[in-house]
Amino acid sequence: MFDTALKPVHPIDLRTYLVADMATIGAGDVVRIIDEAVAGGATTVQIRGKQLGDAELLRIVTAVADRLDGRATLLVNDRVDVYLAAREAGAAVHGVHIGQSDGGAEAVRERIGVHAVLGLSAAAPEHLAEAAALPPGVVDYLGVGAVRATPTKPDAPEPLGWDGLAHAIALAGDLPCVAIGGVGPGDARDARAAGAAGLAVVRAICAAADPRAAARALREEWDRGRTPNVLSIAGSDPSGGAGIQADLKSIQATGGYGMAAVTALTAQNTRGVTGVHVPPVAFLRDQLEALSEDVRIDAVKIGMLANASVIEAVASWIAGLASRPAVVLDPVMIATSGDRLLDADASRALDALIALADVITPNLSELAALVSGEVAGSWEAALEQARTLAARHGVLVLAKGGHLEGDTAPDALVSAAGVVASFESPRIDTANTHGTGCSLSSALATIYAREAADPVAGEPDTDAWAWSARLAHEWIHGAILAADGLDVGQGNGPLDHSYSARAGLVAPRRDAELDAWWGDIVPIVDGIHGDDFVKSLGEGTLDAARFETYIAQDSVYLFAYSELLARAGELSTDPAEKAFWRASAEAAIATEMELHRSRGAGERVPASRETARYLAHLDRSSGEHAVLVAALLPCFWIYEQVGLTLAAKNHDGHPFGDWLSTYGSPEFTESTQQAIALVQRAARRADDATLARMRQAFVLSSRHERAFFAQA
Ligand SMILES: Nc1ncnc2c1ncn2[C@@H]1O[C@H](COP(=O)(O)OP(=O)(O)OP(=O)(O)O)[C@@H](O)[C@H]1O
């Protein structure tokens, strides 16, 4: 029965649309390629298998559906029967995409019912006009093209070009259109300008060496249009290094659209502040109202506030907003030069504003002032003050060690419970740090707004802030490093906000960490795929004795591995996470017992050299939660990837059929996704040294995985 829960939300997400063409992909690779593409950001996948028989296509569609499990909209090209059969079998497949010659949209809609997705290809003006004239609800979207000539459709009519596409999309009325035909990441802007809702590609992903990276490139280019709107409420620094000027530059550099409402004007240069003018506070209210009446505001960074009435105006404006943006408050009190930027009597008013903030970013002297204490002489003392402040106001505090002595410049995100994440960079020997605090807080607000637009399911907000703070810290470090290259003034000069753009760097992304780890092990994983044992296992030609040896060692491994999974559960402090590792430990030992029984319950064999070494490495990693989970991950992730390839080769009567099916199962994929998410979370909270240890443990485990397969 078709489960209406599978019905995707309309309108469907066409941003990054993969046409998985079975003439381009081999049947053995299809699940992996589609999975990678979706992991990279593909939003909709259409499986096209014109040359395949129904049974074969059905098998592929079902395997892909099981794998994706609703993470992207999944459609079948042309073959309504195959779609209906897959749906009948309970697969998470959402609809069909048909061409002009496939029996008419209305007839297909009759067959698939109202909940299914129906897409239609159209290029000629008369087809577009026909589609636009259909009753609502018959067709959900149109595939329009070819924009350019392509080898996948050599018989296609004259390509449309961008003007032709715009014209065609205009004819389609309010039906969303995805542009197809020779398009790639570089076309996002043109396609959007022509009115398209996304880009559809075949070879750009299917034939790519790295389908995940290819999908990500497409999606990122498309999403560039979803830039967060970030507002700075701060003072003006005419020298451009601090205040709203620094904020706007930082917001732009880290991927936001910058706006600024001015609280105060300073007369200032790199040597200091010579005057402050605070315009009537009513005019600040006018500025803020003008914005909130018109513009969606994703994040707010608050800087210089000058006096208590400005603070109150900002606080009441934020409190009255219909939807609360992310708020980062940089409690500016005294400039680097020593000049006061906030009246001494305004501190109390600040409390009300702090309560509305998500994160506050005091430097050492501001931190001391906010807890009415002495300026911390050590980083430990600063962290303790930050914890006190966080507890008092229920906010996160980004403590900054820029003004400490020492070889490093530490920052830490602190909650009432203590340090959430810490980031440390070598201290840069430069006097050009004017506006670092302004720039860091704006970058933090922007990166958070950008990341929060694409949240990781179930991720606590604190983790998203921790991760954003890490990226902001890395970005500011680069801007300080580049500062001496500028020549602005004779005092403490500004940072170079544009260094990242000039270097052609994309503002950093959240998933970069685990992607980089996977990048480390790609050659290792390739080696496993090419391993003789793995290949002959898939082909079913493996010698039974070799399989036996392998299974015996797998038993030995699982026995100890189960204990280590349980240990990860013990070390974890989160109940859901504990439950996951414990359940995995039980599953591992249950599998071990099953294997043992299947081998006739004889004597358990001793560990081989390879198995013993792998286990020793895991054992050595088991002292620290973050490192242990990183070390355990390859056994999920690599096994799952190898398992999927093997499962694709499974068939009735395969000599190792039962075994192959376990590792290609949706349950194992689900566990792997959870393990990845948990490690990702640990990585986001880790300090730099721990992060390095995690990555090392992960890579080393992957090498052991390879040796483990190779021993058989
Ligand atoms: N010399 C340095 N080398 C490396 N990083 C630094 C240096 N000075 C400051 N930072 C970094 O710059 C950021 C701002 O920290 P800082 O403590 O200077 O804030 P601040 O005093 O509020 O800045 P501002 O003077 O702009 O108000 C932090 O991430 C800090 O680690």
Ligand SMILES: Cc1ncc(CO)c(N)n1
């Ligand atoms: C306008 C302004 N805001 C903040 C600071 C803090 O650096 C500054 N120097 N000037």
Ligand SMILES: [Mg+2]
């Ligand atoms: Mg500051």
